[in-house]
Every structure is written in structure tokens, then in C-alpha cells.
Amino acid sequence: MFCQIYFLIFNCIIIKINGVNIQEENLMNMLFGRQSQYNALITPIYNLSEPLDVYFGLTLAQIINVYEKEQIIKVNVWLQLRWYDYQMKWNPDRFGRLDSIRVSPELVWTPDLVLFNNGDGNYEASYKSNAVITSDGYIQWIPPAIYKLTCTINVQYFPFDEQRCELRFGTSGGSATQVRFGWYATPNSMELSDYVPSGIWTLIDAPAEIRTIQSSESPYETRSEMVFFMIIRRKSLFYTVNLILPTMMISLLSITLFCLPSDAAEKMMLCTSILVALVFFMLLISKILPSTSLSIPLISKYLMFTFIMNLLTVFLSVLSLYLNHHRTSILTPVPYWMKIIFIHALPTCLFLNKPYENSHSNRKRISSINSPILLRKMKIPQPDLPNEINYLIEQFLEISNDIKYLSKKIQGDTEEMKIFNDWKYISLVLDRIHLFLFLIVTFIGTISMLLQVPKLFEVHQDSLLTPQTTTSSYSLNK
Template sequence: MAPMLAALALLALISVSEQGPHEKRLLNSLLNSYNTLERPVANESEPLEVKFGLTLQQIIDVDEKNQILTTNVWLNLDEKNQLLITNIWLSLEWNDYNLRWNDSDYGGVKDLRITPNKLWKPDVLMYNSADEGFDGTYQTNVVVRNNGSCLYVPPGIFKSTCKIDITWFPFDDQHCDMKFGSWTYDGNQLDLVLKDEAGGDLSDFITNGEWYLIGMPGKKNTITYACCPEPYVDVTFTIMIRRRTLYYFFNLIVPCVLISSMALLGFTLPPDSGEKLTLGVTILLSLTVFLNLVAETLPQVSDAIPLLGTYFNCIMFMVASSVVLTVVVLNYHHRTADIHEMPQWIKTVFLQWLPWILRMSRPGKKITRKTIMMSNRMRELELKERSSKSLLANVLDIDDDFRHVPPPPNSTASTGNLGPGCSIFRTDFRRSFVRPSTMEDVGGGLGSHHRELHLILRELQFITARMKKADEEAELISDWKFAAMVVDRFCLFVFTLFTIIATVAVLLSAPHIIVQ
């Protein structure tokens, strides 16, 4: 092993001794008369052709809020007649007219490594740079070959401005331009040409977890600016990327749908539980937090409203409306007869037609179209009957038949017939009456019983009125509670339909749904 290492060291020394003097002599021959300010062309009237290409290695970050695209590039500048190839690594390759030699004259030396500050190179910069130092490349050596071609591969992190379109966020595609051109040489002195008409080289691209690369076409442009009459040539590469929506789908859209479904379940919660309104307000606060998370990732612009923001606003509107309608439901549920009187339109809408449409029924009452029509007809007949009955019959809620039936025997005109409802009193009165012996006894007995009858009627009217009022109050409270239940069921159907339509509309309106 030791002799082998010694032999390798000897070969290395021999090689250095042979190539070292030739390389030094070649460098002195090339650089002694070389002028870094001279544009390396044979004819100064002709433009120097620079082939420009770009190799995208990695998309480091897309800052939507500040609208900045950060990429890792190699810059390729080919100066055979000046060739700029941005490989992302920016890789520059060109052919210098003043850096040509015959390798046989210099011991077979075919290439050199020279620092860029000792050579001429085109001042190609990215026009839309957002970097603090404007040029984010690191200066490395230039590889010069005997035919004059120069290869310059400075690694760098490029930050370029990018107009972010948030209309379809998070189902959006972004087109970010990277515009490269000479800063001082116009089109008559330096002509940029695309190395590959298809655009940038994507063979070394590293997959990004947030963005999917669609393509990177390139285009040559010749523009005359207001500052100068000469045309300037630039090459613009458009990085076409598509957002991977899997993260946003499972971390924003799915939780939003689940939270909105919880708001729908709030309509099935009984009002007596005491948590109906609390649930709605809590869900509204949760959606507000999710909306803030979306707003933090988007630029503060008013050019467009993001699709996800529109969806969140629709769901928030639905939840806010559910909170308002929950207040209405609780108000209806806790109404009493001594404070509120149910209007006729509420009875018609919430006690008849809406329950029939929603297929709801009350215990012992089946609500159909036929029963609704019969109930309305019975109410009309009852109003007519009440208008034709006497005051006493309306008060006691008895049949008004004493005006038509002749009085029974052994009765006086003052007592009259009180109808079937008072037949027991009439029997008791007859039993209590004893044939008087004198006229005074007759007059005294009739007066005493007349007073007793008036007292009994007064008490009977009071008890009947109280019982009737209690029944009416209980029935009215039951009607209000059923109306609240109908509003709950109606809101459940309406908001469920609204949530489904909004979710489906958002997904179908997106240019694409999911990119893995």
C-alpha cells in the first residue's frame, strides 16, 4: 500500500511540474492585455448574442402577504456571442472573443478557472428583484475553455416580486414572472436569445410541499423605455405554479363544514335546556377564529375576495342568522298569555301551513290540508254563533235554548230556564219549595231563593271564567311552544339546504379541487 501511495504522489508532482508553467504562461498571455471594460466582439457594430437559459431547482417560498417569490436558482450565462442561461442556480455561459488559445501551444491546457472580476461578463440582472442587495448571487470562478466559451455558475437565492391573484384561494394558480436583461447594454450591443424555446430547465426541480409546478415557459421581449430611445432586450420566464389544496381542504374547509353542521344541530336542541343560544354564539366565535387564520395568509388588497373567504363569510352569515332565529325561538317558547296575544297570521302560518309542509303534527292532532280547511270553517261558524248567543250563554259557555223552550210548571218568570247546565239547581229549587200557607210566606220565600240564586250564579260565573281563562292560557302557551318548534324545524331544513348549496357551489366553481 505504501509503494502505491508513493507512486501516486510522484505522478502528481510530475503533473504539476508539467502543467503549472504552461497555465501561468497562458494566464499572463491572456490577462496582460485583457480589458474587462471591452465588449468581446470582433466587430463593434454588431450586437453580442447572449443565449440565456434558466434551470429551476427549488421553490423556497411564495409569500402571498408580501407578494414575493423566493427561488433557488443557478444562473447560466453563455457568452459565445454572450449566452445567458439562468438555470435557477443562475448559470452563465458565454464565448469571449479575447479568451481563445491553441491548447497545443500551452502544454495541452484546455480550460482555466478565473475570478469574475478579472473578466468581462454581461451585466444581466433580474429587473423585478425584491432582494435587499438586488443581486442575490454568490460570485464564483468562471470556467474558460480554449475556444473562448465561459461558464459562470453562481449559486443564489432570488427574490422576485409576484402579483398574487387570490380570487380562487386556495384553489388558485399563480403566474410569477422573472424578468432578466442587461442593465446598461441596449439591444444593438447585447442580444439576449433563449437557449431553449420550451422555456426553463426543470430536470433538477425539487418538489415543493405547498406548490405544484405546472411549467416555466420563457419569452424574449424587446422594449423601448421612456428613459432611452434605444430598444432593450429582456428574457422573461413565467413560473406557473398551482397550490396543493390538500392541506387547506382538511385544515380549513372540513372544520368549517363540521362547525356549520354543529350550528344546524343547535336547532334540534330543546329550548328548555338553556344552552341553545350559548351553542350558537360559541360556533360563531369559532368561525371568526378560522376566518382570521385565512386573513393572516392573504395580502391586504381589495382587488378580489378569495373564494375561501367568501365561503367562510356565507357560513358566518348562516351561523349569525341562526343565532338571531334562536333568540326568536326562545322568545316564542317562553311567551305567556297574560303578556302576548297570538296574532291570527302566526296561527295560520306557524300552526297550520308550515307544520303541514314540514310534515309535523301535535299529540292527538293530525295536521292535514283537510283539517286546516275544517278548522278555518269551524272558526268562522263559531264567530257567527257567538254573535247570535245571549250574554249569559256566552259567559257560561252553555246552549242558548232558554229563550225558545217554554218554562216548566211550578216556576216563576223571575227564575226562568237556565238550560241544561243549570238543571241540577232547578231540581234543588223545586225540592226546596214548600207550598206556602199564606201570601206573606210565598213572597218571603221567593225573595230569599231569588237572592241565593243570584249569589250562586255569580260564583258560578267566576269559577267558569277562571277555568275557561286557565284553559285558554294553557292552550295559548302550548300554541306558542309549538310555533317555536315549527320555527326550529323550518330553520333546520333551510340552513341545511343553504350549507349544502354553498359548499357544493364553492367546490364546483373552483378551477380545480384537490392536487395531491
């Protein structure tokens, strides 16, 4: 009993499906058969005095990649098209209440939409999906597409840059008198209900507009364009951790140069190592950014600024070594004006202790030993003294010449040491001056470059607009 009931139900379903297929076949013959005289190449305009209204929208699915060097952006979008074809109407009651059918887009007229700012030569949709025709004559077509569009990439504030790119759609041959664009569902905006956020770029806004462009040459025709904008901002965390922070650390590493003694030759090795590291980062940035001369990236300016400061460090390190070795080797006395500036005036301002001078006391002690009055008294014989004392005096007088020679030698070494210490102290003062200049200029330069970046401390999230997805909310921009 139950098997017979199931068999009857199954037969009814099969009969109904076959009936629907027959009704669809009859409808297709009526619309696209030999007797219909329908031509998919002719624009379905019922009244030649009025243009065909094409409701157009764009759904952004994903920002696949941004090629900075080629200045091309690859996106995944869905085109939303709807228009009225007066030849596609039928009475649903005549065809088993069939109110919609799906047909290949080659069978019906479709707008020849192209992306004007295309970057790879594929101007049309990559996949031709089926078009949905309703009984009231409206045709809906939603093909997917992956476009590569050209966009001028402004890298002046890299990696805190913000880009504004546009997708310009229009008909390849139709004028505004034949085709007129209107909004599909979301007016003045791109639909973002299915947008997948990117890990590199933040979508701030996606406005849209309809442009009417008039030709500057005869016959002065006008054409309409649908322009969709993408305002995106780069997520700078990756570049901050892997590029900016190492650059700043290398810049601050130059401070350790001043911790070394002024006559240490290792300063030159450390300076050249820092310069090589900065050159490496400059080459790395040049591989990422486009080769443009319109603007210099801010990070390149900062690297060049750090590079110049390190070059100045190398120059002053060479000067310090020159003062320590060359001037002391030829025993060139320090000029008086340098003593006044670098030994007496600047050390107090640079928080340095003045050198301790004990040469006067040493000179006084040596002069007391070599006093001519003392030697004259010792040369006069003293009859009251014992013979042993007179003998000791005679012995002392014999070695007085040796004592004079030694005293002159000690005095000469003291003068050489004083000259050496003066030049060494001047090189220390120069190192301290360079340290203060390096800290002040680096701090001011870093802060000024950070202040040039617009909206540096603003946090943006991907804009997810709530589109109007109802099928009845179609508006036309008059």
C-alpha cells in the same frame, strides 16, 4: 526494485503536474498579462455592427418559500451563461494541449445581468464562481443565486389558488445592439433537472421567452430581456384538513340548535359559541393572506356566508324565545291569520303533527255539570222523596256556588293553557322553517362556491422536463 519503479512514477507525476502548472501560468500571462492589453470592462465585440451573442439559461433548484403577505417568492437558481470572447483564443499545442482553464470572473468580461423584479435589493448572483475558458474562445459561467422576486399573489381561490410569477433578467446598461440573448441549452423553458419538489407548492410549468422592449423616449433604444415563468399551484391538503373541514363542521353544528326545545335558553349560548369560533377562523385567515382589496378570497366569502347564517339563527332563536315567554306572560291571544298560517297550513308542509284540540269536550262536560235546568229541578222540593234525600239536595245546593267557581277556574286555566300551547307551537313551526332554510341555503351556497374554483378536482404533479444537456446544442433566437 519495486521501490525504484514507484519512485520514478511518482517523480514523473510531479514533473507532469509542475509542467501543467507552468503551462497554465504561461497561458494566464499571455491572456491577462501586461502585454495582452485585455480590459475586462470592455464588451468583447469583434465587429461593432453586430451584437454580442450571450447564451443564457436558468436552472431552478428549489422554491424556498412564498411570502403571501409581502408578495415575495424566494427561489434557489443557477445561472447558465456562455458567450464568445475573441481575445481568449489560444493554440492548445503551444501549452501542452491545455484546452480549458478556470479563472476568477473579475478577470474577464461578464454580462452585468440583473433581476429586474428583485424584492430585497440583491440584483446580482450571490456567489461568484469561477469561469471556464476554452481554447476556442468561449467562456462558460454558471454562478448560483438565491433571489427574492416580487410577484402579485392572487388569493381569490385560496387555498386552491394558482400563481404565475416571472423572473425578468437583463443587462443593466446594454442595449439590444450590444448584447443579444440566446438559449443556453433548453429553448423556451427553464431547466428542471435538479429541481427539488416543494411540500407546499406544485410546479406545473416553467416556460421562458425572450422579449425585445423599445424605449418610448428618445433615442428610442431597444433592449432584450430573458423572462422565465413559474406556474405554481398550492397543495391544499394542509389547509383542507386544518381550515376548511373545521369551518364546514362548525357550520353544520348549527343544525344541532334545532334539536333543542324552542323555549330552551341554551340555544343562545350555543349560537354565540359558534359565532366566536367563526370569528376566530376569520382572524386566522386574515393573518395568512395579504391585505389586498383587489379580490376577496373564496374561503373568506364562505366564512362570511356561514357567519350571516348563524346571525340569522340567533335572530330567530331570540324571536322563538320572545314568543314563548313574552306573549304567554301577557296572555295575548294568537291572531286568526297566524292560526291559519302557522297552525293549520304550514305544519303539513313541514312534516309536523297538528295540535290535538280537546277543549270542546271539556267545555261540554263543564256545561253539563253547571246546567241551569238541572239546578232548577233540584231547587224544587219533591214531597215524594225521603227526608234524607231532601237534606242531601239542600247540602248540594249550598255548595253549588263553590262548584260554579271551580268550574270557571278550570275553564280559565284551560284557555290560558290553550294560548300558551298555540304560541309554543308557532315557535316550533318557526324553528322547523329555519331548519329547512338553513339546510337548503347552506347546501346551495357550499356547492356554488366549490364550483367557482377552477380545476378543483385536477391532480397536478411537479413538472420535470427533460432538458437537452449536451454542450453542443446551443441555439440562438434570431
